[in-house]
Amino acid sequence: MAAADHAVSAPDVAAAEPRRSTGPGLVFWCALGWIVALVAAAAFADLLPLPSPSDMDLLERRAAPSAEHWLGTDNLGRDVAARLVFGARTSLTVGLCAPLIGLVLGGAAGLLAGYFRGRVDTFVSGAVDVLLAFPPLVLALAVTAFLGQSLLNMTLILGFLGIPVFTRVARSATLALAQREFVTAARALGATHARILLHELLPNVALPLGAFLLVAVAVTIVVETILSFLGLGVPPPQASWGSMIGEGRESLDSAAWLAFTPAAVMFVTVLAFNLVGDTVRAITDPRRALRS
Amino acid sequence: MASLVVRRLLYLLPVLFGVALLTFLIASLLPGDLATVLLGDQATPETLAALRHDLGLDRPILLRFAHWLGEVLQGDLGRSYRTGQTVVAAIAERLPVSIELMLLAQGAALVVAIPLAIACAVREGGRFDRIVTGAAFASLSVPSLLSAIVLIWLLAVQLQWLPATGYVPLGEDVAGNLRSLALPALTLAMGEWPALMRVLRSDMISTLKEDYIAMARAKGLRPARVLLVHALKPSSLTLVTVAGINIARLLGGAVVVETIFALPGIGRLLIGSIFTRDLVLLQGVVLFVGIAFVLVNLAVDMLYAVLDPRIRHGGS
Numbered sequence: 001m002a003a004a005d006h007a008v009s010a011p012d013v014a015a016a017e018p019r020r021s022t023g024p025g026l027v028f029w030c031a032l033g034w035i036v037a038l039v040a041a042a043a044f045a046d047l048l049p050l051p052s053p054s055d056m057d058l059l060e061r062r063a064a065p066s067a068e069h070w071l072g073t074d075n076l077g078r079d080v081a082a083r084l085v086f087g088a089r090t091s092l093t094v095g096l097c098a099p100l101i102g103l104v105l106g107g108a109a110g111l112l113a114g115y116f117r118g119r120v121d122t123f124v125s126g127a128v129d130v131l132l133a134f135p136p137l138v139l140a141l142a143v144t145a146f147l148g149q150s151l152l153n154m155t156l157i158l159g160f161l162g163i164p165v166f167t168r169v170a171r172s173a174t175l176a177l178a179q180r181e182f183v184t185a186a187r188a189l190g191a192t193h194a195r196i197l198l199h200e201l202l203p204n205v206a207l208p209l210g211a212f213l214l215v216a217v218a219v220t221i222v223v224e225t226i227l228s229f230l231g232l233g234v235p236p237p238q239a240s241w242g243s244m245i246g247e248g249r250e251s252l253d254s255a256a257w258l259a260f261t262p263a264a265v266m267f268v269t270v271l272a273f274n275l276v277g278d279t280v281r282a283i284t285d286p287r288r289a290l291r292s
Numbered sequence: 293m294a295s296l297v298v299r300r301l302l303y304l305l306p307v308l309f310g311v312a313l314l315t316f317l318i319a320s321l322l323p324g325d326l327a328t329v330l331l332g333d334q335a336t337p338e339t340l341a342a343l344r345h346d347l348g349l350d351r352p353i354l355l356r357f358a359h360w361l362g363e364v365l366q367g368d369l370g371r372s373y374r375t376g377q378t379v380v381a382a383i384a385e386r387l388p389v390s391i392e393l394m395l396l397a398q399g400a401a402l403v404v405a406i407p408l409a410i411a412c413a414v415r416e417g418g419r420f421d422r423i424v425t426g427a428a429f430a431s432l433s434v435p436s437l438l439s440a441i442v443l444i445w446l447l448a449v450q451l452q453w454l455p456a457t458g459y460v461p462l463g464e465d466v467a468g469n470l471r472s473l474a475l476p477a478l479t480l481a482m483g484e485w486p487a488l489m490r491v492l493r494s495d496m497i498s499t500l501k502e503d504y505i506a507m508a509r510a511k512g513l514r515p516a517r518v519l520l521v522h523a524l525k526p527s528s529l530t531l532v533t534v535a536g537i538n539i540a541r542l543l544g545g546a547v548v549v550e551t552i553f554a555l556p557g558i559g560r561l562l563i564g565s566i567f568t569r570d571l572v573l574l575q576g577v578v579l580f581v582g583i584a585f586v587l588v589n590l591a592v593d594m595l596y597a598v599l600d601p602r603i604r605h606g607g608s
Contacts, residue, residue, distance in 0.1 A: 029303065049534075130310035133582040141566055142574060179374050221436045226548055229437055242437075249441055249552075253449045261557055263438045271433035278429075 014145050019205040028279045031272035038269060045082075053082040054237040062255045074258050075247055084265055088185030090151065091151045091266070092232075092241040094224045097155045099216035102162025109163070112168025115178055138235070140223060141232055149235045154227065158220050162186055169212050173205045195200040207284045218270045223286040225266055241266045298595055311582040312364065316357050319442055319575040350456065369564055369576035374568055379576030382561060387543075389548075392462065392555035394542035395587045396473055397480035398535060405531075412518055413496035414490070428486035439482040442551045443475055449539070457554040476553040487534050495527040511563035530601055537591030 011245040012242025041048065056076045063073040113124035143157050176200065177183065186200050227233040228242025236243065241262040327343040337351035348359070361372070369379035411422040418603045420590035454475050460468035500523055501507065508518045554560075558577065565573040 124311065126306055129307045129586075130314060133307065133585045134314070134578065135541060135547075135581060135585070138562060138578060138581060139318070141547070141563065142578065146569075222437075224378065225435065226437055226486070229548070230551060232566075243436060244439065249444075252441065252445055258446050260440050261443060267434060267438055270435070271430060274429075274433050280591050 027275060031275040034268060034272045035276065038088050039092060041085050042092050045085045045089055048085065050082040050085060051079040053078060053086040053239045055079070067120065071261060072257070075251055075255075076246070080244075080258070083244055084241070084262060085126075085141060086239040086274060087241045087244060087262065087268075088265075090228075090238065091221050091224055091269070093151060094155050095157060095217050095221040097160050097188040098158035098220045099213050101156070101159025101215060102166045103209055103213055105159075106163040106203065107170045108167025110172075111174050111197060111201060111205060113167070114171040114174025115193070121171070124167060124217070128167050131161075131164040131279055135222065137226065141230070142277070144227060144232045148231060151234055151238075154174060154224065154233065158223055161223075162216055165216070166209065166212070169208055170205050174201055175210050177201055177204050208281075210283035211277055211284055214273050214280060218273035218277065219275070221266065297594065300593060304436060304586060306589060307586055308583060311577060311586065312361060313357065315575055315582060316360055316578040318578065320353060320356070327499055332407035337422060350563060364579065369579070370497055370572040372570050372573040373459060374564075374570050374573075381579060382573060383400070383558065383580050385390065385560045386556055386558050388462070389459070390546070390559065391554065391578050392469075393473055393476055393480070393546065394539060396470075396477035397542065397546075398482035400477055402535065403486040403539075405492060406524075408485075409489045409496060409502065410524070411494045412502060414519070416497050421493075424489070428489050428527065430513075431486040436479055436483050436546070436591075437552075440475075440479045440549060443479055443482075444552075449493060459553075459555050474580050476549045476555055477547070479549050479553075480542070484538055488531060489533050491530040492527060495530050496523060498551035499523045499527040525599070529596060532595055533592060536588060536595070542589035543581070543584045543588060547553055 027084055041253035056078055057073065060073050062073060065072045071084065074080055074083065109124050113121040134160060139161060140154075140157050147153050147157075183196060183200055186196050191200070224233060224240070225245070228240040229246045231243075232244065233242050234240050244262035245259050245266075246253070247256075248262065325345060327340050327349055341350070347354060367380065369383075371378050372382060373384070408424050412424050414419055444456045447454045455472055456475065458472055459470045462469045495532045505518060505523055508522045511517070513522075543558070546557070547563060549555070550557045550559035551563060556580065562574070562581070564570070565577060
């Protein structure tokens with residue numbers, strides 16, 4: 001929980017420290033490469049030469065890596081590599097779809113609040129404050145526990161939880177942009193509210209929102225892992241990194257790698273999304289463009 | 293100052309009302325109401341309807357909300373149907389554990405973050421700064437789940453220095469209590485120090501460029517005095533905000549850490565109420581967590597005004 005919320009506060013912190021380097025470096029390309037490879041592996045998991053992720057082989061429990069099982073087997077003799085790849089499918093589906101829900105709904109609300117201000121803004125900002133008062137994990141847990149555990153439910157809930165943060169990002173960007181000359185000019189030319197919102201403001205607000213999207217993906221993957229770890233994620237036997245870590249924790253004294261492997265994969269993935277998001281934000285930061 | 297407090301409080305009232313409304317709606321609109329939970333498998337439509345009537349669940353939702361809100365305002369959050377304990381008593385029993393964990397974790401995080409941030413800010417862009425800033429960025433990507441299992445494996449399984457589970461109450465054995473909270477607090481601190489370090493570092497860097505710092509240095513004050521007395525306080529505004537948000541959040545219990553280390557705090561209480569479908573308890577705890585978050589944030593805003601005279605006098 002701590003980490004999930006930390007990552008939420010990270011962008012504000014990072015935004016204050018613009019990068020000195022001019023272009024994306026090697027680390028950025030490594031991070032991007034990892035993301036592309038992971039997405040490809042998850043998308044084409046069925047075509048990869050992997051054993052089934054749910055077939056148990058009780059004679060070969062906690063086996064060391066071999067030609068048949070690249071990363072060994074878990075407590076029930078299931079192939080770890082296959083479970084990692086299919087777990088990536090779960091994590092990436094939720095991690096990529098949920099922030100899109102938050103982006104669209106939160107972005108729209110923030111755009112309207114920042115443009116019309118007044119009552120609309122008071123209402124939207126108040127609703128955001130209410131939603132942010134609840135620890136996100138608490139809402140997610142309560143709702144998944146009662147609505148039932150499924151990939152769709154989890155995606156919808158985590159998407160809903162992303163709305164307030166996206167609203168804030170879009171609102172503050174719009175507030176600043178709405179004072180600029182091009183908006184005044186458009187208004188003077190007789191443009192309608194809809195035209196100003198969609199043609200003048202949206203393309204400019206889309207940049208900070210898009211950069212934030214990548215960070216939101218990282219946060220969502222962490223929350224998904226935590227939900228699965230607590231036993232409230234996708235129902236078994238479907239693989240997910242969180243449930244793998246949870247099962248591996250039971251044998252931390254005898255086979256620590258069963259918990260460490262999925263945890264490491266999750267860490268690298270989250271780090272990769274944060275790195276790419278940070279770089280994209282630095283590139284699209286208007287303050288940086290003004291300076292250079 | 294007084295008007296600032298009043299203004300903030302007036303704004304808070306609708307937010308607190310919204311928190312209460314959302315809490316009530318979550319527990320009311322979810323499928324499976326208290327009657328079905330209480331009767332379980334033996335429920336027939338008739339007994340269900342009778343119990344719903346007894347519990348007042350067949351009344352319109354707005355009426356039920358008004359009734360519930362009235363009780364909440366009198367400090368009555370209801371009773372857990374499982375244990376019969378009042379929700380207020382259950383929270384009061386668990387809260388000290390979460391508060392102690394929060395204080396230890398924040399303390400540890402600040403002890404690491406403040407010296408590192410000052411050292412980085414003094415030599416901005418130096419090798420030490422680059423290493424620490426890089427480490428902080430990487431640490432932000434480490435979920436508490438991961439640091440927890442690494443710490444358990446290293447300090448409890450391999451080195452056997454600290455217990456991985458088993459909470460010892462403070463009243464029984466102070467040393468044992470601290471030992472049982474050491475790993476959870478360390479886990480939380482690992483997630484907190486990077487954000488604290490980063491905000492203090494960047495605020496400190498801009499403070500150190502101010503004229504009055506150059507003046508203090510020119511007067512021949514010792515560098516340590518300039519840093520700790522003249523630069524630290526004006527640089528700590530954002531730090532206070534971030535620490536305040538952390539405190540507000542951790543008051544609601546660290547769900548993951550309390551679960552992994554089996555600590556009887558608010559987070560575990562909440563998870564327990566979810567798994568046992570204890571709706572009244574769930575509702576009460578969620579409301580408490582939400583209100584605590586709003587109020588601690590208010591306190592942080594007030595602290596801001598104390599730390600920075602400009603907010604008290606200028607601005608509005």
